[in-house]
Amino acid sequence: xxxxxxxxxxxxxxxxxxxxxxxxxxxxxxxxxxxxxxxxxxxxxxxxxxxxxxxxxxxxxxxxxxxxxxxxxxxxxxxxxxxxxxxxxxxxxxxxxxxxxxxxxxxxxxxxxxxxxxxxxxxxxxxxxxxxxxxxxxxxxxxxxxxxxxxxxxxxxxxxxxxxxxxxxxxxxxxxxxxxxxxxxxxxxxxxxxxxxxxxxxxxxxxxxxxxxxxxxxxxxxxxxxxxxxxxxxxxxxxxxxxxxxxxxxxxxxxxxxxxxxxxxxxxxxxxxxxxxxxxxxxxxxxxxxxxxxxxxxxxxxxxxxxxxxxxxxxxxxxxxxxxxxxxxxxxxxxxxxxxxxxxxxxxxxxxxxxxxxxxxxxxxxxxxxxxxxxxxxxxxxxxxxxxxxxxxxxxxxxxxxxxxxxxxxxxxxxxxxxxxxxxxxxxxxxxxxxxxxxxxxxxxxxxxxxxxxxx
Ligand SMILES: Nc1ncnc2c1ncn2[C@@H]1O[C@H](COP(=O)(O)OP(=O)(O)OP(=O)(O)O)[C@@H](O)[C@H]1O
Numbered sequence: 113x114x115x116x117x118x119x120x121x122x123x124x125x126x127x128x129x130x131x132x133x134x135x136x137x138x139x140x141x142x143x144x145x146x147x148x149x150x151x152x153x154x155x156x157x158x159x160x161x162x163x164x165x166x167x168x169x170x171x172x173x174x175x176x177x178x179x180x181x182x183x184x185x186x187x188x189x190x191x192x193x194x195x196x197x198x199x200x201x202x203x204x205x206x207x208x209x210x211x212x213x214x215x216x217x218x219x220x221x222x223x224x225x226x227x228x229x230x231x232x233x234x235x236x237x238x239x240x241x242x243x244x245x246x247x248x249x250x251x252x253x254x255x256x257x258x259x260x261x262x263x264x265x266x267x268x269x270x271x272x273x274x275x276x277x278x279x280x281x282x283x284x285x286x287x288x289x290x291x292x293x294x295x296x297x298x299x300x301x302x303x304x305x306x307x308x309x310x311x312x313x314x315x316x317x318x319x320x321x322x323x324x325x326x327x328x329x330x331x332x333x334x335x336x337x338x339x340x341x342x343x344x345x346x347x348x349x350x351x352x353x354x355x356x357x358x359x360x361x362x363x364x365x366x367x368x369x370x371x372x373x374x375x376x377x378x379x380x381x382x383x384x385x386x387x388x389x390x391x392x393x394x395x396x397x398x399x400x401x402x403x404x405x406x407x408x409x410x411x412x413x414x415x416x417x418x419x420x421x422x423x424x425x426x427x428x429x430x431x432x433x434x435x436x437x438x439x440x441x442x443x444x445x446x447x448x449x450x451x452x453x454x455x456x457x458x459x460x461x462x463x464x465x466x467x468x469x470x471x472x473x474x475x476x477x478x479x480x481x482x483x484x485x486x487x488x489x490x491x492x493x494x495x496x497x498x499x500x501x502x503x504x505x506x507x508x509x510x511x512x513x514x515x516x517x518x519x520x521x522x523x524x525x526x527x528x529x530x531x532x533x534x535x536x537x538x539x540x541x542x543x544x545x546x547x548x549x550x551x552x553x554x555x556x557x558x559x560x561x562x563x564x565x566x567x568x
Contacts, residue, residue: 117472123422124476127413128483130379133490137377138534141494142501144373149363149502155346162370165363167348168311168337169263171356172564174319174556176202183238183248183301184554185230185289188255188309189273189332190214192230194237195548196248197555202319207551210237220390223280227292235299247300249562251554254285255309255333257364263561266306272366273333273404276390304561305554308362309513310337312553313546317511319556321544324509326499327553330492330523331514333395334402337362338499365495366398374400377491381412388435397495401488403440403516409484411438414477423473429465438464440516443481448521454478488516489526496527497534506539513546 133141151157152165179199186193191211198206212233218226238244256275258266265287268280280288286306293299314327314337325339337360345351345359368374374396385408386392386399399405414432417423431437442463445456454474461468461477468474500508517523527543535541 117475120476120479121422121472123420124417124479127417127422128480130377130381131483131487133377133487135533138490138494138530141374141377141491142498142534145365145368145495145498146502148368148373149498152363153340153344153346153361158347162367163363163365164257164259164269164367165340165345165347165361166258166308167260167345168307168360168362169260169348170305170307170311170315170360170557170560171342171354171358172560173324173339173358174315174560176319178319178556178559178563180559180562181248182555182558183234183243183250184253184551184558185234185250186253186255186309186550186554187230188253188550192233193551194234195551195554196237196241196243197551199555199559205552205555207548208241209548209551210240218277219274220276221278223277223283223288224292226277226280227288228295230289231292231296231299234293234301235296238299244298245300247302249302249304249558251312251558251561252286252289252303252306253309253312253550253554254306255329255335255550257367258285258306258308258362260306263305263557264303270391270394272391272395272398274390304565305557307554307557308335308337309550309553310335311360311362311557312551313337313511313513313549314339314360314553315556316549316552317509317544317546319552321509321511323507323542324511324544325503325505326496326508326510327546327549328492328496328510328512328517329514330402330488330512330516332402332404333366334398334492334514335362335364335366336495336499338503340503363499366395366402368495369396369400370394377487381409381416384412385409397491401491403514405440406443406484406488406516407438407440408436410443410480411436413480413484414438417476417480423476424461424466424468427466427468431463431465441519443485444520446478446481447485449478485520485523486526489523490530493527493530493534497531500535500539500541507541508539509542509544511544511546511549513549518545
């Protein structure tokens with residue numbers, strides 16, 4: 113019987129050492145992020161802040177009594193979805209949804225084409241669901257940095273996550289959608305709210321868990337929102353006079369580090385990934401954390417070690433040399449193997465056009481994946497701890513969505529472990545997986561918006 117090696121070669125260890133954040137570095141990240149969040153909230157410093165802390169105009173958490181049928185659109189990553197959400201009770205919610213793939217050419221084409229495509233998908237869906245005649249309220253989950261000026265007005269600040277459509281930055285996205293709907297002329301749609309997916313996630317978890325105060329996404333991108341005191345949300349015009357005590361703040365934490373404050377935890381591989389994205393120099397924190405980039409980071413380490421003959425020695429593979437070819441789902445597959453077993457790992461190696469005859473190479477590949485996913489979870493923990501400390505509460509639930517959190521075998525446990533180590537003793541928290549947060553959350557915000565309109 114062959115003995116499975118368990119030790120990592122010093123050269124491999126050295127290559128990924130930069131991903132292994134220490135407790136002191138994590139504490140420093142929390143400190144720096146706290147500063148940046150305060151800058152985003154304050155009127156004077158907001159214009160130059162990197163973590164923008166946008167006002168969401170959502171001030172009411174769900175009461176649990178919201179009811180009715182709502183349409184929701186979800187645009188923010190790999191797929192575009194249209195949903196019909198029927199809030200029957202707080203435990204009985206019917207959701208019918210349809211996903212549409214956005215052609216990669218559309219990601220960088222004219223914005224008008226993107227919004228016409230969205231309106232067409234909406235029309236298809238309404239036809240299928242026989243909703244053409246009804247003006248059902250619609251909540252639009254739009255997961256890019258938005259400077260909101262009201263619940264139905266949001267100016268796109270910048271595209272992220274691979275999108276770069278022309279003619280949208282600086283425009284009110286709700287108006288662009290409304291215009292596309294009007295160009296068709298066959299739909300009666302009442303857009304009552306635009307929201308970020310983090311806000312939808314928070315709302316949907318708060319519908320059933322009263323303690324939910326944070327919404328987190330770890331999917332294609334990463335971002336979080338939290339419940340702030342209205343008086344601290346200085347960019348809200350009524351921050352001193354609003355009768356409502358709270359405001360959900362869309363942190364847009366992906367941009368943390370765009371001013372260099374995270375350089376002390378970045379690796380040379382992060383700098384290479386950044387250069388090949390459509391938004392170099394932007395979304396620094398997100399690029400260290402989210403699904404769009406984790407696979408590429410692993411690939412870059414692998415390519416580097418292969419060039420030095422330290423892994424898969426003597427093997428060549430066109431696939432591994434090609435950008436973005438190492439999917440982030442491979443990290444979940446590889447780390448799902450039980451220790452000493454390399455079944456998934458071998459499959460991935462073969463999919464990448466490699467043979468991988470040596471167990472040590474598999475061990476090393478797993479080690480690299482663990483380094484990248486652990487750093488992601490550690491940085492995310494830093495972000496969550498920053499928000500919990502900022503709210504100064506002792507008991508909190510966090511609603512979480514996104515494929516990285518959902519499918520990575522250790523992500524939840526890593527967050528629990530590192531958050532516990534970073535938080536002051538005695539603070540209770542739970543991490544809740546959000547089920548269809550964007551859709552449910554959009555419906556809940558639409559329900560509150562309709563109610564608020566009616567009571568005016
Ligand atoms: N099994 C998996 N393990 C880890 N990551 C995965 C897995 N499957 C997909 N991903 C990654 O998750 C990302 C997609 O995330 P998600 O499914 O949450 O959708 P999204 O709506 O596009 O993202 P976002 O919410 O950031 O807008 C992709 O980058 C993909 O590589």
